[in-house]
Amino acid sequence: MNIIITGVGGQGTVSLGHLIGNIAHNSGLRMIAAETHGMSQRGGSVIFHLKIGDERSPLIAKGQADVIISGEPMEALRVLEFLKPNGVVITNTHTILSPVAVQLGMNYPDILDIYRVIEEWPAKLYTLNTGEIIRRLDIPRGENLVLLGVFMKLGIFQVSADTVEQMIINRWPKFAENNLKALHAGYDVLSEQITN
Amino acid sequence: MKKTNTITLLGNEAIAYGLADGGVRFASAYPGTPSTEIMETLIKKFKTRMNADWASNEAVAMEEAAAAAIAGTDSAVMMKSVGLNVAMDPLMTLALMGVTSAMVIVVGDDPGMHSSQNEQDNRNISKFSGIPMFEPSSIQECYDFAREAVQFSRKFKIPVFLRSVTRISHEMGQLELSPPVVNDIEPYERDPSRFVSIPGNARKNKSRMMKIQREIDEYVQEKKYYREYKIGKGNEYLVITSGSSSTFAHDALSYFGFNAHVLVPGLINPFPSNRFVELCSDYENVIVIEELDPFIEEKITILAYKNKLNINIIGKDQGITSIEGEITGEILMENLARYFNLEHEIPKTLTADQKALLKIRPPVLCPGCPHRSSYVAIKKALRKDQPIYSNDIGCYALGFLPPHNTADTLVAMGASIPMATAIAISRPEHTSVAMIGDSTFWHSGVSGITNAVWKGANLLVIVLDNLATAMTGDQPNPSANKDPEDSLVDLSIEETCKGMGAWVRVINPMEYKDTQRLIDEAKAIKGVKVLILREPCALNVVKEAKIKKVKLPLIAINDNCNGCKLCITPLGCPALSLNEDNIAEVDPELCNGCTFCQKLCNRDAIEVVSR
Numbered sequence: 001m002n003i004i005i006t007g008v009g010g011q012g013t014v015s016l017g018h019l020i021g022n023i024a025h026n027s028g029l030r031m032i033a034a035e036t037h038g039m040s041q042r043g044g045s046v047i048f049h050l051k052i053g054d055e056r057s058p059l060i061a062k063g064q065a066d067v068i069i070s071g072e073p074m075e076a077l078r079v080l081e082f083l084k085p086n087g088v089v090i091t092n093t094h095t096i097l098s099p100v101a102v103q104l105g106m107n108y109p110d111i112l113d114i115y116r117v118i119e120e121w122p123a124k125l126y127t128l129n130t131g132e133i134i135r136r137l138d139i140p141r142g143e144n145l146v147l148l149g150v151f152m153k154l155g156i157f158q159v160s161a162d163t164v165e166q167m168i169i170n171r172w173p174k175f176a177e178n179n180l181k182a183l184h185a186g187y188d189v190l191s192e193q194i195t196n
Numbered sequence: 197m198k199k200t201n202t203i204t205l206l207g208n209e210a211i212a213y214g215l216a217d218g219g220v221r222f223a224s225a226y227p228g229t230p231s232t233e234i235m236e237t238l239i240k241k242f243k244t245r246m247n248a249d250w251a252s253n254e255a256v257a258m259e260e261a262a263a264a265a266i267a268g269t270d271s272a273v274m275m276k277s278v279g280l281n282v283a284m285d286p287l288m289t290l291a292l293m294g295v296t297s298a299m300v301i302v303v304g305d306d307p308g309m310h311s312s313q314n315e316q317d318n319r320n321i322s323k324f325s326g327i328p329m330f331e332p333s334s335i336q337e338c339y340d341f342a343r344e345a346v347q348f349s350r351k352f353k354i355p356v357f358l359r360s361v362t363r364i365s366h367e368m369g370q371l372e373l374s375p376p377v378v379n380d381i382e383p384y385e386r387d388p389s390r391f392v393s394i395p396g397n398a399r400k401n402k403s404r405m406m407k408i409q410r411e412i413d414e415y416v417q418e419k420k421y422y423r424e425y426k427i428g429k430g431n432e433y434l435v436i437t438s439g440s441s442s443t444f445a446h447d448a449l450s451y452f453g454f455n456a457h458v459l460v461p462g463l464i465n466p467f468p469s470n471r472f473v474e475l476c477s478d479y480e481n482v483i484v485i486e487e488l489d490p491f492i493e494e495k496i497t498i499l500a501y502k503n504k505l506n507i508n509i510i511g512k513d514q515g516i517t518s519i520e521g522e523i524t525g526e527i528l529m530e531n532l533a534r535y536f537n538l539e540h541e542i543p544k545t546l547t548a549d550q551k552a553l554l555k556i557r558p559p560v561l562c563p564g565c566p567h568r569s570s571y572v573a574i575k576k577a578l579r580k581d582q583p584i585y586s587n588d589i590g591c592y593a594l595g596f597l598p599p600h601n602t603a604d605t606l607v608a609m610g611a612s613i614p615m616a617t618a619i620a621i622s623r624p625e626h627t628s629v630a631m632i633g634d635s636t637f638w639h640s641g642v643s644g645i646t647n648a649v650w651k652g653a654n655l656l657v658i659v660l661d662n663l664a665t666a667m668t669g670d671q672p673n674p675s676a677n678k679d680p681e682d683s684l685v686d687l688s689i690e691e692t693c694k695g696m697g698a699w700v701r702v703i704n705p706m707e708y709k710d711t712q713r714l715i716d717e718a719k720a721i722k723g724v725k726v727l728i729l730r731e732p733c734a735l736n737v738v739k740e741a742k743i744k745k746v747k748l749p750l751i752a753i754n755d756n757c758n759g760c761k762l763c764i765t766p767l768g769c770p771a772l773s774l775n776e777d778n779i780a781e782v783d784p785e786l787c788n789g790c791t792f793c794q795k796l797c798n799r800d801a802i803e804v805v806s807r
Contacts, residue, residue, distance in 0.1 A: 033368040044559035057443035061525030063543030
């Protein structure tokens with residue numbers, strides 16, 4: 001399975017990628033991943049490629065990704081060419097326009113146009129406002145864990161929920177309770193979107 | 197399935213583990229993407245086994261590692277692609293004199309120029325210097341080859357290269373560790389006839405080294421520093437590929453169902469020539485898949501001529517790979533399909549209309565970055581002076597982008613000051629400004645100040661001092677030590693410049709009106725004026741607040757805002773934008789509470805609130 005994780009520098013995209021990669025590793029799967037690095041914490045686009053299986057090259061080729069997980073809607077569109085037809089896109093709905101784009105007089109596009117292009121790819125699109133969910137839960141952070149929860153609940157990532165929850169507890173023992181809340185909120189979002 | 201003793205590491209971490217487990221006891225480096233995490237890992241994990249610390253630049257690091265290895269301590273030195281240029285002077289002489297124990301030179305190349313100013317392929321430096329070069333193609337090989345490089349270097353008493361690329365250095369994958377090697381420590385033995393490179397000794401060293409190189413060439417042919425395997429039946433094509441390219445080659449050739457015999461040299465110089473020539477008796481068509489320069493292709497072209505091989509080489513001229521940029525799966529598949537007339541569905545692309553929805557998102561200065569404030573002050577103060585900005589390498593190079601546009605040139609580490617010196621001399625009608633960060637100042641800015649003062653040039657040197665080597669992820673530098681526990685000593689940029697005879701002032705750029713006044717004052721003075729704009733990197737301000745559990749302030753916009761953009765236009769802060777009602781809006785997630793925007797507002801519309 002090929003997964004693209006994307007977002008804006010500073011959103012923790014690479015950390016989320018490492019977490020999912022290590023979940024695969026701890027579940028006994030063969031994995032390889034690549035990150036764009038260097039200037040990525042300066043508000044630029046960040047793409048993390050994660051391959052689970054026997055391929056040896058660390059980058060996913062265009063048209064070969066099963067899933068895109070994005071911290072920002074425009075960034076989901078930016079990597080859409082990596083997605084297989086009928087793949088899955090999970091994106092945070094909070095929009096960020098680069099200050100350089102602002103300087104050049106650009107406006108953020110109509111978000112519904114972005115969603116339409118993604119759905120017409122064709123792709124199955126799941127949208128959620130992770131920031132709002134975190135505020136509703138009244139916890140300081142965990143937006144990426146909400147995204148992870150949605151991804152887990154899709155059922156295409158063949159790992160056990162126990163493994164994932166145990167890893168999250170071990171990795172950040174002090175924040176275990178809040179982090180699991182965020183993960184579970186992701187589960188619930190997907191359940192709601194599927195029922196609707 | 198998972199082996200019980202595998203772990204996941206980044207390529208750079210695996211190299212660090214390999215160096216440590218291979219027996220390295222002294223390491224030096226200057227940070228640079230994509231090589232930085234090697235030294236970071238050595239410092240974090242292996243300080244008990246070795247002396248490992250950052251150096252002030254790559255030449256210094258190279259000379260330190262060389263001396264350690266000449267004195268009998270197994271050593272390693274790490275740098276990025278262009279860092280090797282800085283270290284070329286000692287390198288070329290070391291290549292002739294060798295060392296007495298082990299010395300591994302790790303260089304991180306950057307095909308695609310993700311974070312470098314050029315795309316040099318340092319495999320050429322291996323050939324140029326005659327220093328053997330290993331090239332890993334997986335996380336496991338990063339570890340294994342780093343270990344092997346130490347042993348190889350010890351055996352022949354010469355430096356050995358380990359070349360990685362961005363894709364390998366920043367790849368994350370699984371590997372298995374082996375028990376660490378404990379190498380004997382030899383007592384120091386004096387040998388000035390070899391290590392004092394005056395011409396007479398250098399000539400002897402060259403003859404000696406030519407002999408060692410012939411021995412190495414024979415040794416590597418037997419030792420088999422390559423792997424080979426078959427894809428499909430393996431009988432139609434011979435494929436030569438190495439490093440990162442070999443992974444893309446494997447996936448693309450497998451995808452198309454080629455029948456190929458694949459030869460992957462792990463040591464790319466000296467090349468496994470004997471094995472290659474042997475294989476050519478069974479193959480007529482040889483495909484070369486390599487990123488950047490035709491290094492392997494030229495080598496086998498020579499071998500084909502010298503050995504009268506009847507082969508057809510399919511490589512750069514046939515468009516299999518390009519000399520430009522990084523190899524990716526889809527590009528390689530497309531190129532192979534085109535040349536071999538293979539059925540291949542070109543991946544679907546977004547239409548031009550769909551792409552028009554994408555707005556640019558280049559890297560930008562972080563919210564709260566002191567460089568942003570510095571640039572606002574500098575631009576205001578120099579608006580009538582036709583400034584020419586000689587910029588340098590660091591986060592502040594992002595001043596190249598609007599709204600700052602504070603870079604006329606950017607060439608190499610430390611180049612800003614000499615370039616501004618020449619502008620000052622040759623174009624006196626302009627105000628010549630050099631802009632350089634604190635780490636870059638120590639790396640190679642000092643010699644620029646020496647030269648400028650000596651020549652009596654009339655220029656303004658702005659030291660953008662954020663007390664960190666920030667671009668590469670916050671390493672220490674001579675005036676920004678991070679760990680009070682370690683033995684590093686703080687140096688002073690101001691005392692250094694004063695000592696050299698420059699006019700020097702220090703100010704916090706967040707006080708932008710005072711900064712502007714100081715720039716005005718500097719303009720009236722002849723000679724070299726050094727203005728140090730000092731304020732910690734915003735990422736460190738945030739980090740420290742978290743550690744101390746202090747809440748940073750937050751900006752709020754009140755009803756006085758009329759959407760004039762006085763705070764937005766000159767700043768380009770990611771946390772500030774205009775909302776749908778054309779009123780300024782703050783993104784509380786992004787705002788780091790530097791409160792600089794408040795100083796630009798003339799309607800009292802920006803308030804500081806608590807989080």
